[in-house]
Structures are given as C-alpha cells and as structure tokens.
Amino acid sequence: MIKILLVEDDLSLSNSVYDFLENFADVVQVFDGDEGLYEAEMNIYDIILLDLMLPEKNGFEVLAELRAKDVKTPVLIMTAKESLDDKMHGFEIGADDYLTKPFYLDELKARIQALLKRSGKLEDTSTIKYGETLVVNTANNQVTISGKPVEILGKEFDLLLYFLQNRNVILPKEQIFDRIWGFDSDTTVTVVEVYMSKLRKKLKGTEFVENLATLRNVGYILR
Template sequence: MIKLLLVEDDLALSNSVTDFLESFAEVTQTFDGEDGLYEAEQGVYDMILLDLMLPELNGFDLLKQLREKGVNTPVLIMTAKEGLDDKMRGFEIGADDYLTKPFYLDELKARIMAQLKRAGKLDDDNILNYADLRLNMANQNVTIGDQPVELLGKEFDLVVYLLQNQNVILPKEQIFDRIWGFDSDTTVTVVEVYMSKIRKKLKDTVFASKLQTLRNVGYILK
C-alpha cells in the first residue's frame, strides 16, 4: 500500500483531499509544520504532500530542514502561493513537484503516481520485479517464475517495502513503524517473525539469498 504524509492546516481541504487519497493510499495527516517535520523524519512515507503556509514551521523551512537531515522522500508542494519566486524557491530547496491551489484531485493523483514511478516505487503496470520474483501491486498476486506464491497481508506489504528500498539499511524499528504503524498493539519483535515467514515461503530464491540480517540493526535487500 502506498503511504502518504499530508501536511496541511486547512482542515476542510485536508479532509477532502484525504478522503480522495484514501481510495488508493494510506494517509497520515498533520496540521502544523513541527508535527509534519517529526512525521517526515521517520522515513516511513513514500511521498509527502506539503502546504507552505503552516503554523509553527512554514513549509519552506520544513522542507529545508528535511533535506539537510538527508531525508530524500519525494515532496509535492501544494499551495495557494503561485508566484514564480515561490516556485523557484521550492524547487531550489528540494521540492520534487509544485501544484497551485485550487487543483483537480485527479491531477493531484496523476502527479503523485508520476513521482512514485520516478522514485522507483511503482512501474507503469504497478508491477515490482526482482530476479524471478514478480509482485502485482494491484491484485497482490505473487509469482516465482510461473509458480504462484501466497504472501498474506503484512507479508506482502513487507516484501514490497524491501523491494522498494533495495540496498538501503532498514532498521527494525523503521520497518515496524512503516508496516504495523506507530499505534500497533504488537511489538517490534513481530518484524523478526514475519521475516522468518517470508524466508520460508521464498526459500531457494534470489530474494531469500540476498536478504541479509544486520545483527542488532535490521535488514537489507541487496
């Protein structure tokens, strides 16, 4: 599932946008810049939708701090500030796209999908491939070569997250926050349980051989 962070203090707009986005993504909302920065720093989101005129910390400063901290999550600015200077400033400090209000929701979705494809999160057919492993994001079908493999619920989500972050060290805590969520009733040890399940289901595959455990840290898919 695509995971989006929406940082927007216009409650009416935020709710309408969220209702629309939740048809194809999981959405977390924050309503001021400081909360938005805290959420964005967690590294668990596929994309950030950022207003500029925010209380506590404005969108420009939020984005600047985010990039200075090395967080490279794609950011789409959506704002009423339509001046060329504002757009240039946004791109100069690290925005990936800029959409002025008012906008059509279908255009917002198209821009989100374009950025996710550019970032390697999705391909043109919502298919993820890794050696002989193939995952269909639309219907959650998984095959190894021509043979179907059953990955259920969080198993599927976890494999997708690993594939979307190849060659990146993923701490167990970050995986837990991304897949199970901050408010989960379970504990971070569930990550190890699910990794073991996945290795068993995908044994003798390139995926299993390239999935490495980093002791006391987390995992990396080479």
C-alpha cells in the first residue's frame, strides 16, 4: 500500500481528505509546517500532500527546505492560493503538481496516481476487490462474483467503478450524473436512480449492495 504524508491545517477539508485517502493508502497527517518537515525527513513516503497556509512554517518554506536537503519525495501542493505567481513559485522551488481548492476528491486521486506512476511507485490497480466475492478488472472491464462473470457493461460498469473508487464519500446524484453521463447529456438526473436499481439487482447478495446506502434527497454512499 502506498504511504502518504498529509500536511494540512484546514480541518474542514482535512477530515474528508484523510478519510478518502485511507481507502487506498496508509496516511499520516500533521497540522503544521515544522511537523511536516520533520516527518518528511525522518520517514519514507511515496507522496506528500502539502498545504501552503500552515502555522510555524508555510508550505513554500517546507518545500524549499525539503528540496535543499535533497528529499526527492513527490510533492503535490493543494491550496486556496490560486494566483499564477504562487503556482510558478511552487514549481520553481520543487513542487511536482499544484491543485487549487475547492477540488473533487476523485481529481485528487487522479493527480496522486499520475505522480506515483511518473515516479514508478504506483501499485497494480487493474484489479479492485470489494468484500469477499466482488472483483472488478479495469483492464478488460470484467466483473466477477465468487469467480463467476457478471454482465455489467457501459454506464453500469462506470457507475460501479465510480463507487468503488470513492468509498466512504457521499456522492450526490447530480455529481454522479455529471461524472457518468456528462453535462451535455440529453437525459435527466433521474437516470441515476434507474441505473442504481439495475446495479443493485445484478449484484444482489454481495457486500457491495449491503453497504451501499441511499441518502434521501442527497445521493448515495458506499461504506
């Protein structure tokens, strides 16, 4: 499992990010620049997620000191500071990527995967397992339950994969619709409920269905 250092002082964001990252990584979180610098120097991480507006030392100072000490761990800055000058400065002192708040959690995961792939540290993610029976192979879009193939294709497969990649995250219907069908779709958001019903029927009896909760007037969450 990949190991991530999260240096983030914004509690309103850090809790949701931490919970999300725990689905696919071993996460250590610290809340100020001094702690972040110490952790990054003393332990080996696959990637560092670094806020800029931190107590003690700001993110720019932390990053500059890490690079001066030849710590080569990939660093993804995630911050509300969105000016071009801030972005350019971040890259100039050694940032590998720069993500401005607010952002979707699945975008954060995509950025992390891209950096890990670039650094050669990305684990094989072609197979996703959920519970004891459900296995999804993203290389050939095949779904099996207890080793037996189940026909889940097209939007149904996209929907299943989206939930598996966003466990313990509340997914509003509108967000699911925008992600799976797209803003320019000629259908309506009610199609989400139709496909959720189809997916539940095809995966009946699995832990996926047991742990997939409907949040009334909001959306869904896969525990």
